[in-house]
Amino acid sequence: MTTEHWWRSAVIYQIYPRSFADSNGDGIGDLRGIVEHLDYLNDGTSRSLGVDALWLSPFYPSPQADFGYDISDYQAVDPAYGTLADFEKLVEGAHQRGMRVIVDLVMNHTSDRHPWFLESRSSRSNPKRDWYVWADGRDGGPPNNWLSSFERCGPAWTRDETTGQFYLHSFTPQQPDLNLRNPQVRAAIREVWGFWLKQGVDGFRIDVAHRLFKDGQLRDNPEPLAAYRRYHRHPELRQYNLDQPESHELLRELRCFLDGHGPGLLLGEVPISDDSRLVEYFGADGMHTAFHIAFWEQPWDAAAFRGTVDRLSGLARPDALPTYALATHDIPRTVSRYGLRQARVAAMMMFTLRGLPCVYYGEELGMADSPPERALDVDDRDGQRVPMQWEPTGAGFTTGTPWLPFGHDIGTANVLVQDAAPGSSLNLYRRLIRYRRASTALRFGDYESLDSPAQTFVYRRRSPEEELLVALNFADRPIVLAIGEGPARLELSTDAARSAGTVSLRSVPLGALEGVLLRVG
Numbered sequence: 001m002t003t004e005h006w007w008r009s010a011v012i013y014q015i016y017p018r019s020f021a022d023s024n025g026d027g028i029g030d031l032r033g034i035v036e037h038l039d040y041l042n043d044g045t046s047r048s049l050g051v052d053a054l055w056l057s058p059f060y061p062s063p064q065a066d067f068g069y070d071i072s073d074y075q076a077v078d079p080a081y082g083t084l085a086d087f088e089k090l091v092e093g094a095h096q097r098g099m100r101v102i103v104d105l106v107m108n109h110t111s112d113r114h115p116w117f118l119e120s121r122s123s124r125s126n127p128k129r130d131w132y133v134w135a136d137g138r139d140g141g142p143p144n145n146w147l148s149s150f151e152r153c154g155p156a157w158t159r160d161e162t163t164g165q166f167y168l169h170s171f172t173p174q175q176p177d178l179n180l181r182n183p184q185v186r187a188a189i190r191e192v193w194g195f196w197l198k199q200g201v202d203g204f205r206i207d208v209a210h211r212l213f214k215d216g217q218l219r220d221n222p223e224p225l226a227a228y229r230r231y232h233r234h235p236e237l238r239q240y241n242l243d244q245p246e247s248h249e250l251l252r253e254l255r256c257f258l259d260g261h262g263p264g265l266l267l268g269e270v271p272i273s274d275d276s277r278l279v280e281y282f283g284a285d286g287m288h289t290a291f292h293i294a295f296w297e298q299p300w301d302a303a304a305f306r307g308t309v310d311r312l313s314g315l316a317r318p319d320a321l322p323t324y325a326l327a328t329h330d331i332p333r334t335v336s337r338y339g340l341r342q343a344r345v346a347a348m349m350m351f352t353l354r355g356l357p358c359v360y361y362g363e364e365l366g367m368a369d370s371p372p373e374r375a376l377d378v379d380d381r382d383g384q385r386v387p388m389q390w391e392p393t394g395a396g397f398t399t400g401t402p403w404l405p406f407g408h409d410i411g412t413a414n415v416l417v418q419d420a421a422p423g424s425s426l427n428l429y430r431r432l433i434r435y436r437r438a439s440t441a442l443r444f445g446d447y448e449s450l451d452s453p454a455q456t457f458v459y460r461r462r463s464p465e466e467e468l469l470v471a472l473n474f475a476d477r478p479i480v481l482a483i484g485e486g487p488a489r490l491e492l493s494t495d496a497a498r499s500a501g502t503v504s505l506r507s508v509p510l511g512a513l514e515g516v517l518l519r520v521g
């Protein structure tokens with residue numbers, strides 16, 4: 001058996017704490033709610049999902065201007081979500097079930113109500129003034145042309161009345177950017193790392209890892225790039241407010257720190273869909289892995305998926321594994337982007353590629369986006385954050401009124417109904433995860449895509465012990481594929497009605513929007 005680190009073969013499950021399970025009837029998900037549902041995630045039997053690690057989105061004290069990504073205390077739990085003692089129980093319960101726990105590390109910014117910022121904004125001579133990025137305005141406007149990531153927030157600068165200077169915020173004005181060049185800030189942030197590792201966490205998901213540093217001279221973004229709020233590819237020019245080399249230095253320092261505490265995981269959120277830039281962030285002595293952003297940006301097109309997977313595989317450092325997610329709290333859900341049957345094919349793809357699969361809660365049920373009538377989120381992401389649908393009535397999430405209404409699909413996209421239906425999305429997820437767990441080719445093997453007819457994506461996964469083929473039909477009509485010679489065993493299909501059995505690789509029939517996994521030899 002291989003001696004690889006645990007994370008290299010892990011399936012991660014993302015929990016948005018506010019929306020997973022509410023234990024006290026206030027309509028807001030909380031840590032105890034998560035503890036009560038740990039068996040659903042992994043009870044060691046094939047009845048549970050069988051995931052290896054949980055990534056928890058922020059549950060720290062926060063005014064919730066960006067639903068927890070605006071932190072006002074890095075070393076505590078927001079009372080709405082529970083207490084540190086609850087967190088301890090969560091870690092203990094997860095560990096007992098063989099699951100690791102990864103927490104969100106938001107180093108780019110704090111809340112504007114964080115005591116550090118309250119001090120910093122109080123006067124120009126405050127000792128913490130330099131903890132954030134302050135600058136004088138230019139011609140009556142902001143110091144430069146940088147924009148906030150969020151359309152609705154305008155420029156990345158807000159003028160503070162007290163001192164007449166502007167402060168930088170890459171997101172909402174309630175999220176001032178820290179100055180990570182300041183050694184005291186670095187020391188304070190290091191304390192945060194140590195604090196959570198002492199609480200027993202097994203790693204961090206690094207929020208906007210590509211934004212941690214900005215140009216020290218605060219230079220304007222060059223004109224052709226000035227209008228872009230996010231990373232934008234350009235052959236010669238770079239944006240000055242993101243993807244700066246110093247970020248790597250800090251990430252390496254964090255990696256060293258983490259490695260000193262045991263075998264942990266750093267999962268980078270690097271919203272750069274330019275793979276040639278993304279690959280610099282993970283592998284070697286950087287973060288262990290990073291989300292493959294371009295993966296979830298693809299249209300429903302087999303060649304597009306093959307292209308993006310092959311491109312990243314070709315560019316990434318040899319030991320480096322990307323993380324594949326189909327949805328997160330920031331992007332529309334798979335079913336809403338592609339459709340119900342497409343989502344099943346996409347799931348087979350995610351669990352059989354070379355990399356870490358990351359499942360956003362509710363994806364296993366094929367939940368769709370359900371935007372509420374009145375938007376709560378500053379960037380219109382409420383639709384993908386509706387509470388987990390445990391039962392058709394909404395029971396299981398809360399006994400009260402959920403903070404966001406459930407989806408119209410709750411009658412079918414819920415755990416109770418799908419648990420009992422062998423062909424459900426939930427049971428497909430369970431089968432795929434269970435199969436992956438037992439397969440060295442899927443966990444550690446190499447990856448090679450094969451040429452195949454339009455609207456099909458076929459690839460081989462191989463370890464010294466086994467050879468598997470995955471064939472995905474993206475088209476809404478059946479097809480017969482010639483993949484090679486000899487017999488193979490059909491092990492899994494996204495079509496629950498199809499039974500396992502022997503097929504000839506000369507002619508592998510695929511139904512409309514069907515994916516299959518074949519064992520060669």
Ligand code: NOJ
Binds near residue numbers: 066171329330
């Ligand atoms: C990325 C997070 O995933 C997103 O939800 C948040 O709004 C921004 N970073 C700012 O922290």
Ligand code: CA
Binds near residue numbers: 026
């Ligand atoms: Ca609650």
